[in-house]
Amino acid sequence: MGEPLNTEGKPLLEIRGLKKYFPIKKGIFRRDAGWVQAVDGVSLHVVKGETLGLVGESGCGKSTIGRCILKLLDPTDGEILFEGKNIGGLDSAGMKTFRRKVQAIFQDPYSSLNPRMSVGRIVGEPLLVQGRHSEAEREERVEELFKKVGLRPEYMPRYPHEFSGGQRQRIGIARSLALQPDLIVCDEPVSALDVSIQAQVINLLDDLKQEFGLSYLFIAHDLSVVEHVSDRIAVMYLGKIVEVAKDTELYSRPLHPYARALLSAIPIPRPLQKKKRTILRGEVPSPINPPAGCRFHPRCPEAMAVCGREEPVLKAIGDQHQVSCFLYP
Amino acid sequence: MENAALLEVRNLRTHFFLLEGVVRAVDNISFQVGEGEIVGLVGESGCGKSVTALSILGLIQSPPGQIVSGEVLFQGNDLRKKTPDQMRKIRGDRISMIFQEPMTSLNPVYSIGDQIIEVYTEHYGLSRKEAREKAKEMLEKVQIPSPAKRIYEYPHQLSGGMRQRAMIAMALACKPAVILADEPTTALDVTIQAQILELMVELQQSTGTSIILITHNLGAVAEYARHVVVMYAGKIVEEAPVVPLFDSPLHPYTVGLLNSIPHLGCKSAGGKKRLEEIPGMVPSLDDLPLGCYFHPRCLREREVCRKEEPELLEICPGHRVSCWAVREGW
Numbered sequence: 001m002g003e004p005l006n007t008e009g010k011p012l013l014e015i016r017g018l019k020k021y022f023p024i025k026k027g028i029f030r031r032d033a034g035w036v037q038a039v040d041g042v043s044l045h046v047v048k049g050e051t052l053g054l055v056g057e058s059g060c061g062k063s064t065i066g067r068c069i070l071k072l073l074d075p076t077d078g079e080i081l082f083e084g085k086n087i088g089g090l091d092s093a094g095m096k097t098f099r100r101k102v103q104a105i106f107q108d109p110y111s112s113l114n115p116r117m118s119v120g121r122i123v124g125e126p127l128l129v130q131g132r133h134s135e136a137e138r139e140e141r142v143e144e145l146f147k148k149v150g151l152r153p154e155y156m157p158r159y160p161h162e163f164s165g166g167q168r169q170r171i172g173i174a175r176s177l178a179l180q181p182d183l184i185v186c187d188e189p190v191s192a193l194d195v196s197i198q199a200q201v202i203n204l205l206d207d208l209k210q211e212f213g214l215s216y217l218f219i220a221h222d223l224s225v226v227e228h229v230s231d232r233i234a235v236m237y238l239g240k241i242v243e244v245a246k247d248t249e250l251y252s253r254p255l256h257p258y259a260r261a262l263l264s265a266i267p268i269p270r271p272l273q274k275k276k277r278t279i280l281r282g283e284v285p286s287p288i289n290p291p292a293g294c295r296f297h298p299r300c301p302e303a304m305a306v307c308g309r310e311e312p313v314l315k316a317i318g319d320q321h322q323v324s325c326f327l328y329p
Numbered sequence: 330m331e332n333a334a335l336l337e338v339r340n341l342r343t344h345f346f347l348l349e350g351v352v353r354a355v356d357n358i359s360f361q362v363g364e365g366e367i368v369g370l371v372g373e374s375g376c377g378k379s380v381t382a383l384s385i386l387g388l389i390q391s392p393p394g395q396i397v398s399g400e401v402l403f404q405g406n407d408l409r410k411k412t413p414d415q416m417r418k419i420r421g422d423r424i425s426m427i428f429q430e431p432m433t434s435l436n437p438v439y440s441i442g443d444q445i446i447e448v449y450t451e452h453y454g455l456s457r458k459e460a461r462e463k464a465k466e467m468l469e470k471v472q473i474p475s476p477a478k479r480i481y482e483y484p485h486q487l488s489g490g491m492r493q494r495a496m497i498a499m500a501l502a503c504k505p506a507v508i509l510a511d512e513p514t515t516a517l518d519v520t521i522q523a524q525i526l527e528l529m530v531e532l533q534q535s536t537g538t539s540i541i542l543i544t545h546n547l548g549a550v551a552e553y554a555r556h557v558v559v560m561y562a563g564k565i566v567e568e569a570p571v572v573p574l575f576d577s578p579l580h581p582y583t584v585g586l587l588n589s590i591p592h593l594g595c596k597s598a599g600g601k602k603r604l605e606e607i608p609g610m611v612p613s614l615d616d617l618p619l620g621c622y623f624h625p626r627c628l629r630e631r632e633v634c635r636k637e638e639p640e641l642l643e644i645c646p647g648h649r650v651s652c653w654a655v656r657e658g659w
Contacts, residue, residue, distance in 0.1 A: 195590060267526070
């Protein structure tokens, strides 16, 4: 697992050797016919006040990690520590505190808000569930939250369908802030939004982070957005972390061939700047039967004989930079 | 544009007549596509880019939609005057389309081979056997591995990238003069997006086809298009060759759009900058503001913007913009 990388005290969240396998059921007896190895041995940490970006293509397991952290899924193996405590073994009081401190913002603002509740109630519900506020206090807090995320408090009695995608995302953000959390898991928070609205939401997340000292786990597939919001970035491929680096470092000195290909694949809006592009062959293999050795080797432009036989481990290379590749012994 | 226009859209208006009122999805737009040219059509959702494409192909569902006025000239002939039968011959043969979601635009009950074969039997009158050979060639051209086997597979058996390749194979089968690619890579993963875009450009260069690349991805447009048309709320707000459009955009909307996207690598180059926002949101098409449609979100708006609609004027050769601030120079 390597030595801890952070120097600024204990991590807020620490993931150790996380595995999540989903069974594939077959036949009328629903016997297990195999496993989808969605997340396979991931170790990460998030320091207080930090944004950790988690990038990867669809099916690489990034959302599964987010769901395990939120306890929406139970890990198959490994542990998740929040403020030093294993979240798998929390008692009900511990759970209540945990639920308050860790919140989520989801990708689709259309399906993550209850259509039958007014948006004021949606934002106030976490307060109600935690049961520490009177109705008047709740009302006041919701109003305050609405202002914080740039929505008019008059909108409180309206219903989700009356709002645009960007506004709904703001409602989702207000809800996640209601309990003054320490960590927010943002799962593709802007990918469903229009370009001009994306910037508004990204800036809002940035401001809130400054104001409340929040930490984010920012899960997204768009590297330019992730680079913009993150302090550190972890790149995932087929259930494994292939590289972790500081934001600027990953861009200026990507080491893993997959990270390099991913960066080069992004078209940039500067027509005169033609860049050299590494086009990856083939597609992401199925996580049901991932390739032996390094999972990236069948598509890797620099694959060597060893890559098909042995699995590389995530090793520290320089300051806060880890890579899992045989090119860097 | 050094070549004569292969496809020209003139004063096209496509409106939808709904119970709630008239939605002016495309409102008086004109642009040209030269031979062998890639034109980027950019804008946010609901700005009318897809409706423009469907109008060109005569695929607007009526009712509620209707092309109210304007011409679509293809090689000098107005497509709007063609009979449905004639349009069928043109569609897929001379002008074809690649859709965003290959899963919903391919027929799930026919194998992809059958769907490509149909193009050949329909347009060239080939026998099924001949058509099958052609279809195999086509699948090979779009780099689908083992085409002889894949030809019998159904859309659900293919991955997203492969389906989009099959879609491209179908679109290119008849060597069309123009391909309308509506968000061809939006549903795909980043590395697959790059593969598909490269493939499209490669095939475009070898066949000399023109492409209208409809997308909201400004990066893709910057890299592949030669000419760019920016749409906002059913109108063209700016149009220019790719270099001036990205280097010296004029319309406040284009400027805002370019500044609101995070540029990869900018952080390492010059520290973290806040993204510029375009305030507010895209107006609903059935409730458009008076004057310039962009004025409620515009930082340079003045009295006249609220009252009168600006014309699309040519500022320098090939660079057209519709904005009072640019025109009057404030």
